[in-house]
Structure formats: structure tokens, C-alpha cells
Amino acid sequence: MRTGKDISSRIPLAPVLLAVGIAAGSMLSASSAYALSELQKIPGQPDAPATAQQSPQQPTAPQTGSPGIPQPDPLVNKDSGQSVDKTPGASDDSKPVEVIYDISKAPEPVRKMREQIVEAAASGDLERLRPLMGTGADQTQVTVGEPTDDPIGTLKDLSGDPDGDEILAIMLDVISTGFVHVGQGTPEEMYVWPYFAEKDLKSLTPPERVELLRIVTAGDLSDMQEFGGYNFYRVGIAPDGKWKFFTAGD
Known part of the structure; x- marks a missing residue:
């Protein structure tokens, strides 16, 4: 009987070695080809197939100032010349605002109404404002939008306390500041x-910021500057002495 040893001794050695060498060479060639396919992202590789990834030879878009990619618009357009919340009869924002502290420069009916508002608010009795507010179409506006049938009740609801003391204090603070004359020569004067309300809050002087902070908090001021304008309570009185509004705009 022939054994495995006998069979192996009969196989010529040279052809075996040659076959082993050819097989090893084939494996090495396949491995090299695979490795080259993995190096297709190396700059200068001539036969690299196109992929979804950006080639290093392609120019990359600059981080800023690219003409092909529009930059996002600012939340507040500083150059638009438009106020986010306009007071009725407001003047052109491009013109400087004349701030008036001397109440004697206002017409006598305006001075009288302002004095009556101050006296009523200082009394702590919200009902004392009712006779000053008029009725019907001439009723003082206390909300933005639809008019209310009961302005005093609305003001009490807006106050942080049940008696309306807070809203009276706000009214006193607001009407104690400087004022502006807007809408000259128009029905909204x-x-x-x-x-x-007519001032660029980012251009306030230090004394003006202190004066505003008597009405609002520092956080409120920061929000208003980001928002683009004053949006707290304001008082408007027509030249004939009618109390037009006491509203907060946003």
C-alpha cells in the first residue's frame, strides 16, 4: 500500500514552488489594487473615481464674504429707517428728535390734561381717571387693537395688583419724562x-439711559434695543387736550 509520504516524494518540487509563487503574487497584486482604491483621495491620483466628497483640488468656499452664498439678514434692519412700532403721528425717523422738558411749550389744553392725569394717578384712585377718558369715539385708547368698553377695568386687569396701583405708578413715571411733539399739521398731531417712543435707544446718552431706567429695568432696555424700539407704556394728548391713548406697544 502506498502512503502519503510515498505520494509526496513522487511530486516534483520545482513545479510546486512555481505554483506557490504565482499564487502569492496574485494575492499581493489584488491587495495592492485594493489599497490603491482606498487612496483615491490623495492629491495627484490620476485615476481616482468621482465621488460625492469634495476633491482637494476643488476650491473651497471662503468662510465669510462669499458672493455665492447670501449671508442671513439681521433680525433688526438698522438701515431701513422704519420703526418697528410707530406712535400715531410719529415723525420721520431720519430727522433728529426734539425732546421737550418745558411743559409751558405745550398748548394750554395739553398742559391742563397732563396736570389732571398727574393728580388722578397720584391719588391712588383709578376711578378718578374715568372722567378724563371720554366716551365713544373719543374714548382714550388703553389697548392696541379693538377698543374696550371699560378702560378703567382694562387698566386694573393690566396692573400687577388688584387695585391698579402699579398702573398708576407707571403712568406717573411715564408722564414725568420729557416729551415730543409729533404729526404737526396732520390729524394725528x-x-x-x-x-x-421716538428715540433710537442705541444712541441714548448716559443721562438718557438713566432716565429710561426709571421706567423700565435694565433687562427691558436690553430687549428693547434688540427689538429695535421702545415698546413700553406711552401717553398721547392731542393739541385740543383730548387724552388719545395710554398704551404699551410691541
């Missing part, structure tokens, strides 16, 4: 407190 009136005198408006505080003057911040």
Missing part, C-alpha cells in the same frame, strides 16, 4: 410721553 399730538404730544407724546415719554420721548423714548
Whole structure:
């Protein structure tokens, strides 16, 4: 009987070695080809297939200022010349705002109405404002939008306390500031407190910021500057002495 040893001794050695060498060479060639396919992202590789990835030879878009990619618009357009919340009869924003502190420069009916508002608010009795507010179409506006049948009740609801003391304090603070005369020569002509309603809040002087901070908090001021304008309470009185509004705009 022939054994495995006998069979192996009969196989010529040279052809075996040659076959082993050819097989090893084939494996090495396949491995090299695979490796080259993995190096297709190396710069200068001539036969690299196109992929979804960006080739290093292609110019990359600059981080900023690219003409092909529009930059996002700012939340507040500083150059638009438009106020986010306009007081009725407001003047052109491109013109400087004249702030008035001397109440004697206002017409006598305006001075009288302002004095009556101050006296009523200082009394702590919200009902004392009712006779000053008129009725019907001439009723003082206390909300933005639809008019209310009961302005005093609305003001009490807006106050942080059940008696309306907070809203009276706000009214006193607002009407104690400087004011502006807007809408001259138009049906919307009136005198408006505080003057911040017509002022660029980012251009306030230090004394003006202190004056505004008597009405609002520092956080409120920061929000208003980001928002683009004053959006707290304001008082408007027409030249004939009618109390037009006491509203907060946003």
C-alpha cells in the first residue's frame, strides 16, 4: 500500500514552488489594487473615481464674504429707517428728535390734561381717571387693537395688583419724562410721553439711559434695543387736550 509520504516524494518540487509563487503574487497584486482604491483621495491620483466628497483640488468656499452664498439678514434692519412700532403721528425717523422738558411749550389744553392725569394717578384712585377718558369715539385708547368698553377695568386687569396701583405708578413715571411733539399739521398731531417712543435707544446718552431706567429695568432696555424700539407704556394728548391713548406697544 502506498502512503502519503510515498505520494509526496513522487511530486516534483520545482513545479510546486512555481505554483506557490504565482499564487502569492496574485494575492499581493489584488491587495495592492485594493489599497490603491482606498487612496483615491490623495492629491495627484490620476485615476481616482468621482465621488460625492469634495476633491482637494476643488476650491473651497471662503468662510465669510462669499458672493455665492447670501449671508442671513439681521433680525433688526438698522438701515431701513422704519420703526418697528410707530406712535400715531410719529415723525420721520431720519430727522433728529426734539425732546421737550418745558411743559409751558405745550398748548394750554395739553398742559391742563397732563396736570389732571398727574393728580388722578397720584391719588391712588383709578376711578378718578374715568372722567378724563371720554366716551365713544373719543374714548382714550388703553389697548392696541379693538377698543374696550371699560378702560378703567382694562387698566386694573393690566396692573400687577388688584387695585391698579402699579398702573398708576407707571403712568406717573411715564408722564414725568420729557416729551415730543409729533404729526404737526396732520390729524394725528399730538404730544407724546415719554420721548423714548421716538428715540433710537442705541444712541441714548448716559443721562438718557438713566432716565429710561426709571421706567423700565435694565433687562427691558436690553430687549428693547434688540427689538429695535421702545415698546413700553406711552401717553398721547392731542393739541385740543383730548387724552388719545395710554398704551404699551410691541
